[in-house]
Amino acid sequence: MRGTCELCSRSEIELTVHHLTPREEGGSLLPTALLCKSCHKQIHALYSNRELAIRLYTIILLKDDEALKKYLKWIKKQPATKAVRTKKSKTK
Ligand SMILES: [Zn+2]
Numbered sequence: 001m002r003g004t005c006e007l008c009s010r011s012e013i014e015l016t017v018h019h020l021t022p023r024e025e026g027g028s029l030l031p032t033a034l035l036c037k038s039c040h041k042q043i044h045a046l047y048s049n050r051e052l053a054i055r056l057y058t059i060i061l062l063k064d065d066e067a068l069k070k071y072l073k074w075i076k077k078q079p080a081t082k083a084v085r086t087k088k089s090k091t092k
């Protein structure tokens with residue numbers, strides 16, 4: 001599936017389904033978002049499922065989080081075709 005990532009807004013990119021409230025936290029029937037692989041991997045590297053369920057359960061909340069803001073600023077400059085390395089959170 002190709003389209004525009006809801007987080008970094010890069011278009012013509014391979015998309016994956018992200019459960020805004022992780023399934024492990026009871027979110028299987030709750031809204032999902034379509035994210036590129038880089039954004040998806042980055043979210044799960046930065047936050048635990050619990051954190052996502054409690055604090056970051058919408059795209060707007062995610063975009064507003066300090067750690068992700070820095071990542072988004074950077075990823076928007078990366079071409080959609082380039083494979084990117086996932087940065088791990090240092091606070092974990
Ligand atoms: Zn993205």
Ligand SMILES: [Zn+2]
Nearest residue numbers: 017018019040
């Ligand atoms: Zn996910």
